[in-house]
Amino acid sequence: MPDGIEIQLKKGVLGLCVLALLQRHDSYAYEIASKLAHAVDMGEGTIYPLMRRMQSDGLVETYLEESRSGPPRKYYRLTDAGRDRFDTQLADWRAFTASVEGLIAEGAAPAENTEGHHEA
């Protein structure tokens, strides 16, 4: 099931994940990509269109910083608008997961009953 609920869920929270990472500390695209690749199994190249989009939406801004090896690296940091977006998205996410969890817990008990009934 390549386009199952899991993929849809991951797609939906990618932006939130990036905002959460940058909320903690500024970072460069490769670092963000490898963290996301481990956590939500995202193709590493997809980070660049996403960062570009977030930048043109005014959620992040860039600056150059010397790296130990090679040319200076492009770092991303949250703008005030980005921080606001993170707060609202996080609140939305928490409310959403809480209600889904509630629904699952509610459904779990009767489901077991039905199964027991079936076997009897």
Place this chain on the structure above:
Amino acid sequence: MKRDEFLKRLRHGLKGLPPEAIEDIVADYAAHFEAAADEGRSEEEVAEALGDPARLARELKLEAGFRRWEDVRSPSSAWTAIVALLGLGALDILVLLPIILPALGVVIGLYLAMFFVFVAGGFILIVGPFSAFPGGILTAMFGGLGMMAIAVALTALLLIATIGIVNALVWFGRLHYRVIEPAIHSEG
């Protein structure tokens, strides 16, 4: 594929975008190779993970065209977006061609028709009163004004319909992203 080959194909595929946009994009992917090399990953492995550079370029270009259309609703941005959409070369988009092209012709024809109705109305308004227009001077003037008003109103409706059609095409095109897909859809 090695790093240089990947970047070359990417750059080639991005032709048509503004030069500074191309430089930005290529620099991002070049930096990606650098950072990956610092972790000891091979160029081939990174290129493999990034996907087909030509496909990547086509999708980035399409997205740039779509965003421009969303920023500026103009005939030229609509045209760029549609051309980029066809450039994606997805089979079901090409299957749509026999529908898209006649529709495009009809829309252009309707715009022309509205233009001529407007001009004809203006002609009747100005010339009518001085010629023996059936019904008299007032009929000619109101008739002419009425035609012009109708042409303007229908053009406005046509404009709304055209914007709707292009928006639908953009929505349809975005369903075809493979390489950049999750990133573009994530913000809804």
